[in-house]
Amino acid sequence: MAGGSGAEAGLNIPGSIVQFDNVGLRYGTGAETLSDLSFSLREGGFYFLTGPSGAGKTSLLRLLYLAQRPSRGLIRLFGEDIVTMPRKRLPGFRRRIGVVFQDFRLVPHLSAYDNVALPLRVAGVEEHDLETPVKEMLAWVGLGHRASARPATLSGGEQQRVAIARAVIARPELLVADEPTGNVDPEMAKRLLHLFDSLNKLGTTIVVATHDLHLISSIGRAEMLRLDRGELLDPTGALRHPPRRAEP
Numbered sequence: 346m347a348g349g350s351g352a353e354a355g356l357n358i359p360g361s362i363v364q365f366d367n368v369g370l371r372y373g374t375g376a377e378t379l380s381d382l383s384f385s386l387r388e389g390g391f392y393f394l395t396g397p398s399g400a401g402k403t404s405l406l407r408l409l410y411l412a413q414r415p416s417r418g419l420i421r422l423f424g425e426d427i428v429t430m431p432r433k434r435l436p437g438f439r440r441r442i443g444v445v446f447q448d449f450r451l452v453p454h455l456s457a458y459d460n461v462a463l464p465l466r467v468a469g470v471e472e473h474d475l476e477t478p479v480k481e482m483l484a485w486v487g488l489g490h491r492a493s494a495r496p497a498t499l500s501g502g503e504q505q506r507v508a509i510a511r512a513v514i515a516r517p518e519l520l521v522a523d524e525p526t527g528n529v530d531p532e533m534a535k536r537l538l539h540l541f542d543s544l545n546k547l548g549t550t551i552v553v554a555t556h557d558l559h560l561i562s563s564i565g566r567a568e569m570l571r572l573d574r575g576e577l578l579d580p581t582g583a584l585r586h587p588p589r590r591a592e593p
């Protein structure tokens with residue numbers, strides 16, 4: 346394992362929002378889909394997750410947004426061990442995370458407006474306080490004129506933009522996005538990335554899984570998480586915070 350084993354494993358690393366130690370994930374009885382993942386993400390960092398199809402990116406994101414528990418290892422989120430945490434505490438943690446799902450998962454019977462308003466309503470924001478931010482957010486993603494449309498009447502790219510607006514509207518502490526620009530044109534992709542960039546500058550930690558090299562190159566300060574066949578490529582140990590010392 347890269348650094349972090351033995352006595353320091355499991356300790357809370359100051360300034361980290363996510364910490365994985367020796368995490369493995371196995372679906373059923375097959376081989377491990379993710380193996381020995383050990384890394385930490387800095388609070389306020391901007392990370393791109395890349396890797397070939399089937400490398401395990403969606404599986405890693407599912408661990409991050411608490412849709413999946415690991416088969417082994419330790420995961421800390423917001424400084425707490427979420428593997429052994431009682432299930433009833435998980436929804437409170439999930440509310441601190443914005444998620445853009447690869448398949449959008451909009452609520453089908455709600456309009457675009459009501460889908461975007463959902464996280465604010467769950468957080469108890471009054472109707473008269475949420476109208477302006479929801480309208481502004483819809484306008485930013487180019488859907489001001491489709492506010493009353495149901496998801497089934499929207500194109501794939503429009504649904505993706507509603508999903509992104511919903512994920513960012515409540516300014517989550519952690520934003521996890523799975524191929525968030527896969528269905529939009531390059532101009533809109535740039536606009537959506539600007540949204541992530543602004544959110545990051547306000548303090549949200551961002552993790553975006555993407556194959557889009559253009560997108561990756563547009564955020565100079567972003568760090569890379571590269572997965573290959575379920576393993577994280579971290580040759581310099583830079584994804585450990587603090588990084589492990591170079592071998593003598």
Ligand SMILES: Nc1ncnc2c1ncn2[C@@H]1O[C@H](COP(=O)(O)OP(=O)(O)OP(=O)(O)O)[C@@H](O)[C@H]1O
Pocket residue numbers: 372373378396397398399400401402403404405
């Ligand atoms: N629920 C599941 N049950 C069994 N196997 C699964 C499940 N989800 C994913 N897998 C398997 O885990 C491996 C990694 O899948 P995952 O979707 O995490 O990869 P990915 O890197 O996101 O791929 P892509 O870029 O194509 O979306 C694949 O072999 C996949 O078939």
